[in-house]
Amino acid sequence: MLTFDHDILVSGGGVAGLAAAAVFGAAGFSVLCVDPTAPITERDAEGSDLRTTAFLQPSQSLLEQAGIWARLKDHAAPLQVMRIVDAGGVVAEPRLVKNFNAADISEKPFGWNLPNWLLRRELLARLTELPNVEFRPGVGTTSLFTRASEARVGLSDGSRPRVRLVIAADGRASPMREAAGINVKTTRYGQKALAFAVLHPIPHENVSTEIHRAGGPFTLVPLPDWQGLPSSAVVWMETGPEALRLAELPCDAFEEALNYRSCLLFGPLTLVSRRTVWPIISQQAERMSSERLALMAEAAHVVPPIGAQGLNMSLMDLKLLVDLAVSNPTELGSRGMLDTYHRKRHGEVTARVTGIDLLNRASMAASQPMRDLRAKGLDAIYSLGPVRKTMMQLGLGARG
């Protein structure tokens, strides 16, 4: 009979990998999670991740079940309304404003927004409460050997643990995906996102606001008050050269550009963090699994940050994996389990990657006729009540 060092090895300690370690740990499996880079858990430290994640309802339930939500809830800003603003006319001013209210489909908000650096801090704290989970920062996966009954993973500390399942949560260039020879299809948009935090005089009232003009969406997502003032996280998508130019502007010139692009919907914005720049691509792995290996999160799919889908799709990968594991623990990592995972997730992921690609292309539109068409499309979707509700449920992941 085979003996294993751990049930599961999670390659990658980003938000997705740490969440996977905590969720499987809380379900009673022994887990080793490794990452060559130690997580940065302070907002103002060099290299901290200033993006935020809006956890939609299904993700919040999973985090609650794994004992993580109790640590997060006091830091989260609820998202009650998703406001879509078209400012694609000749001048940058709102010409169409549509509110999608969570109350139309649910008693709960759409989701809750949290900074990524804080997520890492609280996920790490949760791991220390789980004696069956080991997190080894400073150590990366270097090789993968599998056979039907086990996987052996080479680590940069020279060890070679034997496990039943390897979870690749090691990002868009996933070394474990590469080692398994799984190909990806990548779409490049020549676009980048700036992510940073602002203060504003007009309270956000738990409204997430997406403003469309050209180059990609400009999104303000509610954060809890910062230093006693209303605060939001901003994701500003632009063509690559324009994003880099904006990132380098002196603070006052940047705030001027910011106020023009935000149409002053919350009054003048004040920058209160570093500006970070993220390349935007769509990418999907051709399979979600191979022998003894499951891909999740950006190792499996990358989407532009629209509609808070990226990490929420990742947590739906995780939910299916843990449900399959718990319903039949002796089959953990078996071909049957991993084929089911691939079959149930791949189509759903393809649909979301395709849908978000279309939304991003519509938002990037620079020509006036295309921008006018986009505004007409938004108006049409909004005015049909059942279509509007279905769109909201689909966005939430409450409908497949």
Ligand SMILES: Cc1cc2nc3c(=O)[nH]c(=O)nc-3n(C[C@H](O)[C@H](O)[C@H](O)COP(=O)(O)OP(=O)(O)OC[C@H]3O[C@@H](n4cnc5c(N)ncnc54)[C@H](O)[C@@H]3O)c2cc1C
């Ligand atoms: C601007 C922006 C805003 C976003 N906003 C949202 C949002 O509101 N809601 C949402 O759901 N999603 C959002 N997303 C998407 C979300 O941020 C990502 O899906 C998520 O952060 C990616 O997490 P990950 O853990 O898969 O990848 P990563 O964060 O890239 O983590 C991968 C980890 O793997 C590690 N690694 C690399 N090589 C190895 C190795 N050999 N061995 C072990 N580990 C290794 C890396 O060091 C890294 O820590 C946004 C994305 C962007 C760009």
